[in-house]
Amino acid sequence: MTPTKDKILVTGACGQLGSELTLELRKIYGEAQVIAADIAVPKQKELAESGPFEILDVLDRHHLADLAYKHEFTQIYHLAAVLSATGEKRPKFTWKVNMKGLENILDLTLEKGIQRVYWPSSIAVFGPGTPRQHTPQHTIMDPNTVYGISKLTGERFCEYYATRYNLDIRSLRYPGLIGYKALPGGGTTDYAVDIYHKALEDAPFECYLAENTYLPMMYMPDALKATLEVMHAPTENIKVRSSYNLTAMSFSPAEIAASIQKHIPDFKITYKPDYRQQIAASWPESIDDSAAQQDWNWRPSYDLARMTQDMLENLKKQKA
Numbered sequence: 001m002t003p004t005k006d007k008i009l010v011t012g013a014c015g016q017l018g019s020e021l022t023l024e025l026r027k028i029y030g031e032a033q034v035i036a037a038d039i040a041v042p043k044q045k046e047l048a049e050s051g052p053f054e055i056l057d058v059l060d061r062h063h064l065a066d067l068a069y070k071h072e073f074t075q076i077y078h079l080a081a082v083l084s085a086t087g088e089k090r091p092k093f094t095w096k097v098n099m100k101g102l103e104n105i106l107d108l109t110l111e112k113g114i115q116r117v118y119w120p121s122s123i124a125v126f127g128p129g130t131p132r133q134h135t136p137q138h139t140i141m142d143p144n145t146v147y148g149i150s151k152l153t154g155e156r157f158c159e160y161y162a163t164r165y166n167l168d169i170r171s172l173r174y175p176g177l178i179g180y181k182a183l184p185g186g187g188t189t190d191y192a193v194d195i196y197h198k199a200l201e202d203a204p205f206e207c208y209l210a211e212n213t214y215l216p217m218m219y220m221p222d223a224l225k226a227t228l229e230v231m232h233a234p235t236e237n238i239k240v241r242s243s244y245n246l247t248a249m250s251f252s253p254a255e256i257a258a259s260i261q262k263h264i265p266d267f268k269i270t271y272k273p274d275y276r277q278q279i280a281a282s283w284p285e286s287i288d289d290s291a292a293q294q295d296w297n298w299r300p301s302y303d304l305a306r307m308t309q310d311m312l313e314n315l316k317k318q319k320a
């Protein structure tokens with residue numbers, strides 16, 4: 001499908017999305033063509049053993065330039081970022097990593113003539129003034145978390161670079177991502193991964209969000225599919241140069257618990273909302289992703305019931 005002469009850098013490759021996306025990219029482009037990079041060495045054996053790895057702090061622009069010289073990247077997936085919950089604990093650090101990291105990548109792209117860049121945005125770009133149901137692509141955006149502010153600024157920055165310098169930057173506003181291969185870290189939506197692990201340990205789950213808190217969510221195979229589809233779409237189909245709204249399902253903690261109870265009837269959930277409740281309450285409950293559907297034919301494959309069945313099956317195999 002894609003020429004093997006492409007050389008790809010994935011920053012944040014050890015994260016929840018990066019560790020799976022790197023393996024998918026290696027299947028498509030060849031193992032040696034995809035350079036995984038992160039601030040620390042990978043814990044996941046499959047990731048560590050399947051191709052080249054570089055230690056990289058995205059704030060170190062000189063090291064980034066050295067790596068670009070050494071590997072001659074043609075594409076970058078810039079995933080390294082601090083997420084919403086950690087962001088509220090370390091606002092200045094989050095701003096620096098998320099903004100300076102993106103600026104370094106965009107400047108490198110310009111300097112080295114890199115052909116295409118992927119950069120993830122998030123539903124966190126929306127805020128309390130945004131319509132919460134079927135949130136449109138273009139609407140009021142008043143994020144009140146440092147993570148959300150950094151993602152909205154990043155979107156404006158990406159569109160500016162794309163328009164002014166003709167850079168080919170593509171982006172998706174991910175909802176909460178759920179997968180069984182790697183744990184998320186520091187997000188507000190992480191409960192929807194942790195809950196499956198607890199259910200299989202026969203342990204009760206204490207949820208840090210209130211039972212009726214709806215958030216948009218997506219199973220990892222759909223997130224991988226969407227990312228590769230937007231990156232492989234013909235240039236003329238990419239009409240949104242900030243970031244595309246994207247969704248697969250919306251559910252509350254009570255609903256995900258009920259879907260687990262269909263497989264594990266004794267599973268128990270309790271609720272003790274903390275500071276993350278306020279973050280979740282400022283985000284959309286559901287997303288209108290019709291622009292992605294129209295422009296590059298986006299269709300998700302997993303709903304809550306199908307995801308729960310697949311998560312439990314795969315986690316059981318992993319734990320056996």
Ligand code: AKB
Nearest residue numbers: 083084122187188189
């Ligand atoms: C988070 O919860 O911070 C992330 C996100 C929705 O961007 N999962």
